[in-house]
Amino acid sequence: MPEAYRSASSPAPASAGVTRTALRIALFGFGTVGRSVARILAESHPEGLELTHIFNRGVARKRVDWTSPSVVWSEDADAVLAADVDVIVELVGGLDPAGSWVERALEAGKSVVTANKKLIAFRGVDLERLAAARGGHLKYGAAVAGGIPVIPGLEQGLAGDRIERMEGILNGTCNFILSKMEAGQEYAPVLAEAQAKGYAEADPTEDVGGFDARAKLAILMRLALRVQIDPEEIAPRPITAITAVDFSYARDLGCTIRQIARAERREGHLAAAVGPMLVALRSPLAWSQGTENMVVASGHYGGDVVFSGRGAGGHPTAVAVVSDLLALAHGSRRVEIPSAPAHVSAEFEAPHYIRFVVKDRPGIVAAITAALAREQINIRAIVQKAGYPADALPFVVTVEPCKNSALQHALAEIRAMDCMLIEPLDLQMLE
Amino acid sequence: MPEAYRSASSPAPASAGVTRTALRIALFGFGTVGRSVARILAESHPEGLELTHIFNRGVARKRVDWTSPSVVWSEDADAVLAADVDVIVELVGGLDPAGSWVERALEAGKSVVTANKKLIAFRGVDLERLAAARGGHLKYGAAVAGGIPVIPGLEQGLAGDRIERMEGILNGTCNFILSKMEAGQEYAPVLAEAQAKGYAEADPTEDVGGFDARAKLAILMRLALRVQIDPEEIAPRPITAITAVDFSYARDLGCTIRQIARAERREGHLAAAVGPMLVALRSPLAWSQGTENMVVASGHYGGDVVFSGRGAGGHPTAVAVVSDLLALAHGSRRVEIPSAPAHVSAEFEAPHYIRFVVKDRPGIVAAITAALAREQINIRAIVQKAGYPADALPFVVTVEPCKNSALQHALAEIRAMDCMLIEPLDLQMLE
Numbered sequence: 001m002p003e004a005y006r007s008a009s010s011p012a013p014a015s016a017g018v019t020r021t022a023l024r025i026a027l028f029g030f031g032t033v034g035r036s037v038a039r040i041l042a043e044s045h046p047e048g049l050e051l052t053h054i055f056n057r058g059v060a061r062k063r064v065d066w067t068s069p070s071v072v073w074s075e076d077a078d079a080v081l082a083a084d085v086d087v088i089v090e091l092v093g094g095l096d097p098a099g100s101w102v103e104r105a106l107e108a109g110k111s112v113v114t115a116n117k118k119l120i121a122f123r124g125v126d127l128e129r130l131a132a133a134r135g136g137h138l139k140y141g142a143a144v145a146g147g148i149p150v151i152p153g154l155e156q157g158l159a160g161d162r163i164e165r166m167e168g169i170l171n172g173t174c175n176f177i178l179s180k181m182e183a184g185q186e187y188a189p190v191l192a193e194a195q196a197k198g199y200a201e202a203d204p205t206e207d208v209g210g211f212d213a214r215a216k217l218a219i220l221m222r223l224a225l226r227v228q229i230d231p232e233e234i235a236p237r238p239i240t241a242i243t244a245v246d247f248s249y250a251r252d253l254g255c256t257i258r259q260i261a262r263a264e265r266r267e268g269h270l271a272a273a274v275g276p277m278l279v280a281l282r283s284p285l286a287w288s289q290g291t292e293n294m295v296v297a298s299g300h301y302g303g304d305v306v307f308s309g310r311g312a313g314g315h316p317t318a319v320a321v322v323s324d325l326l327a328l329a330h331g332s333r334r335v336e337i338p339s340a341p342a343h344v345s346a347e348f349e350a351p352h353y354i355r356f357v358v359k360d361r362p363g364i365v366a367a368i369t370a371a372l373a374r375e376q377i378n379i380r381a382i383v384q385k386a387g388y389p390a391d392a393l394p395f396v397v398t399v400e401p402c403k404n405s406a407l408q409h410a411l412a413e414i415r416a417m418d419c420m421l422i423e424p425l426d427l428q429m430l431e
Numbered sequence: 432m433p434e435a436y437r438s439a440s441s442p443a444p445a446s447a448g449v450t451r452t453a454l455r456i457a458l459f460g461f462g463t464v465g466r467s468v469a470r471i472l473a474e475s476h477p478e479g480l481e482l483t484h485i486f487n488r489g490v491a492r493k494r495v496d497w498t499s500p501s502v503v504w505s506e507d508a509d510a511v512l513a514a515d516v517d518v519i520v521e522l523v524g525g526l527d528p529a530g531s532w533v534e535r536a537l538e539a540g541k542s543v544v545t546a547n548k549k550l551i552a553f554r555g556v557d558l559e560r561l562a563a564a565r566g567g568h569l570k571y572g573a574a575v576a577g578g579i580p581v582i583p584g585l586e587q588g589l590a591g592d593r594i595e596r597m598e599g600i601l602n603g604t605c606n607f608i609l610s611k612m613e614a615g616q617e618y619a620p621v622l623a624e625a626q627a628k629g630y631a632e633a634d635p636t637e638d639v640g641g642f643d644a645r646a647k648l649a650i651l652m653r654l655a656l657r658v659q660i661d662p663e664e665i666a667p668r669p670i671t672a673i674t675a676v677d678f679s680y681a682r683d684l685g686c687t688i689r690q691i692a693r694a695e696r697r698e699g700h701l702a703a704a705v706g707p708m709l710v711a712l713r714s715p716l717a718w719s720q721g722t723e724n725m726v727v728a729s730g731h732y733g734g735d736v737v738f739s740g741r742g743a744g745g746h747p748t749a750v751a752v753v754s755d756l757l758a759l760a761h762g763s764r765r766v767e768i769p770s771a772p773a774h775v776s777a778e779f780e781a782p783h784y785i786r787f788v789v790k791d792r793p794g795i796v797a798a799i800t801a802a803l804a805r806e807q808i809n810i811r812a813i814v815q816k817a818g819y820p821a822d823a824l825p826f827v828v829t830v831e832p833c834k835n836s837a838l839q840h841a842l843a844e845i846r847a848m849d850c851m852l853i854e855p856l857d858l859q860m861l862e
Contacts, residue, residue: 153580
């Protein structure tokens with residue numbers, strides 16, 4: 001392995017015409033992103049990067065004819081890990097076996113570039129420690145928001161600020177579904193379309209249930225809010241409860257609905273949530289359409305910074321991977337943002353949208369508002385649109401900013417009322 | 432000077448509890464941005480950074496009581512340059528004497544962090560070469576778009592892409608003026624308001640004439656399009672010709688008007704322009720209000736990436752400065768994006784908006800369209816709103832995408848027509 005690229009104390013490559021040996025790269029995983037990484041390396045042949053190995057299960061069926069003939073194709077992970085490579089690019093995903101491959105590569109002093117949000121969210125701190133101890137580097141710019149440089153933006157550009165709040169649209173599948181529903185379509189056919197287009201898995205739970213966005217939020221919280229959290233402390237809420245009725249009411253409130261991942265530190269208290277929320281139509285979060293991703297980071301000194309672009313897909317994710325490889329080749333260090341373990345709650349103080357579907361009878365509004373009043377929650381508006389049947393009547397109550405725990409207390413009481421046909425739906429309203 | 436921070440081959444700071452001496456920092460310039468940098472250092476005291484010197488002319492009147500008592504206040508630039516400091520933070524601006532201070536610091540092997548767009552646009556390549564030769568580093572994240580991490584985003588996050596096009600709103604003063612005019616105000620009172628708020632200088636030429644945005648565009652072109660250009664090859668167009676009439680016509684076309692800095696490489700040809708342009712109301716560029724900045728970079732692989740936020744002001748710019756200082760302290764290298772000298776033209780192929788003010792008589796439209804037809808330029812629409820006097824009648828012609836040179840030929844002919852009361856105004860329409 002060329003010393004110039006390996007050691008933590010290697011100099012930045014000189015601009016002078018010194019011949020350098022390139023960083024030897026092994027791709028683990030030759031799916032959509034892996035192929036795009038190989039494609040960019042083959043087309044742009046960036047200086048200092050050389051693709052030497054490609055590992056995939058059943059690699060024969062994956063083989064393409066446009067990579068360098070010197071590339072070793074292999075289905076033997078152990079052999080590739082033991083080969084003369086400097087960097088493992090891990091694009092297999094999931095905790096295992098990807099995690100153990102990453103660990104073994106770092107143990108051996110190699111560097112790792114990964115797009116694996118789950119691995120970084122759950123084990124990133126330990127893996128970084130391991131990398132530092134063995135002289136390698138771990139880079140994961142592709143793990144959040146694909147081609148949008150949010151991670152370098154936070155690490156390099158906003159390191160000097162104190163980020164107090166962030167909101168993100170971090171899951172392209174949910175954004176595709178919700179922006180199509182905003183335009184008038186129903187959940188089920190849109191999900192089917194997303195699956196047909198390859199935007200959603202056959203089992204969409206990871207995406208629509210909020211687990212994917214949660215992992216990404218945990219990663220961003222470490223860089224932005226400087227906390228190491230257990231992602232499982234955040235209970236994500238699925239987008240599956242959202243219906244056309246909600247988009248209709250949201251529009252009347254000057255809003256739309258997006259899957260939002262948000263986190264905030266206020267007076268030393270750390271809160272995070274992932275799920276569908278109302279966003280004002282005039283806010284940046286409402287701009288994102290289709291599979292776009294967006295992150296808004298709010299700094300104490302610099303104010304709001306917005307990043308947006310293509311959050312997923314082979315090519316955008318591959319751009320982030322190749323950029324990380326170039327950073328390694330150029331000896332670019334991460335700005336190590338100090339972070340500390342922390343616990344996180346769902347205790348935001350936010351206005352809420354609450355949609356009820358009831359069998360209409362006198363006294364329902366009085367009973368609901370009384371339950372809210374007992375928790376000191378102030379009503380902002382009660383909206384009931386015409387045209388719905390009285391035996392399954394949807395109507396909406398919006399409330400002034402209140403603690404989530406107070407709202408949940410009130411909703412526990414309201415839920416028990418016999419007129420409630422389905423579970424009330426409460427959504428944060430972002431302001 | 433602590434070796435750990437000085438040398439090009441210094442290791443990244445270890446995570447272990449090794450006591451390190453901090454990077455010693457001299458601020459050159461204690462105006463709005465300088466004070467904000469000192470404020471952030473005093474409040475956040477980021478590890479590894481120590482403010483040791485503050486230089487300003489007539490420094491006595493600048494002195495504040497909240498910096499560390501050990502800070503040396505000085506009005507002797509030579510003495511501060513000769514002092515035991517590791518980094519000069521240059522916030523004086525302009526080519527001289529700031530340029531010679533930067534040069535002397537780099538000559539001495541010190542690093543420099545600067546917010547000086549003019550210096551970097553005109554002399555950045557040479558200064559970077561000097562820094563590399565003497566073992567120091569030159570960082571200028573604050574030179575473009577203040578608190579928005581566009582420069583780290585391009586250097587670190589998009590290095591793996593091939594950026595083919597970029598559009599930016601790079602001057603907050605122009606954006607403030609034009610977004611207020613969009614809301615119905617006239618140029619002169621809005622400029623006066625901008626001056627009163629400190630957004631515009633007494634002589635606003637640098638901003639409204641496009642010179643400030645031009646320098647920033649030249650810097651971004653180096654990182655994004657990888658070309659070293661002479662900024663003076665771009666002839667900026669002032670926003671002063673824009674009137675309420677243009678906003679009214681633009682709105683009818685589904686557009687608004689912004690000062691745009693744009694550059695593109697197409698089929699090996701490099702084009703750049705700075706000036707007022709029409710942008711679609713549904714495009715990200717129309718979102719930016721007030722003094723906000725925005726950059727849209729379009730990559731061959733990753734598609735459009737949007738960055739937006741506060742482009743100016745003491746605190747946002749100071750965030751970029753402190754982030755650069757942290758990157759130096761952490762041994763983070765720039766990803767050296769290779770660039771080559773290039774010439775730039777104004778030869779975009781774009782649709783245009785052309786507004787005429789004429790003394791009405793029969794045959795004017797025929798003459799104008801004939802002149803355009805002789806250059807093979809196709810008319811898209813002719814719009815004439817009611818309510819204007821016939822002796823000073825504004826009307827608009829929009830044309831299909833055409834070469835700028837062809838349009839200028841046609842306009843030279845049209846300009847000579849005796850019915851033209853004022854210079855026709857041609858604006859690119861971004862699509």
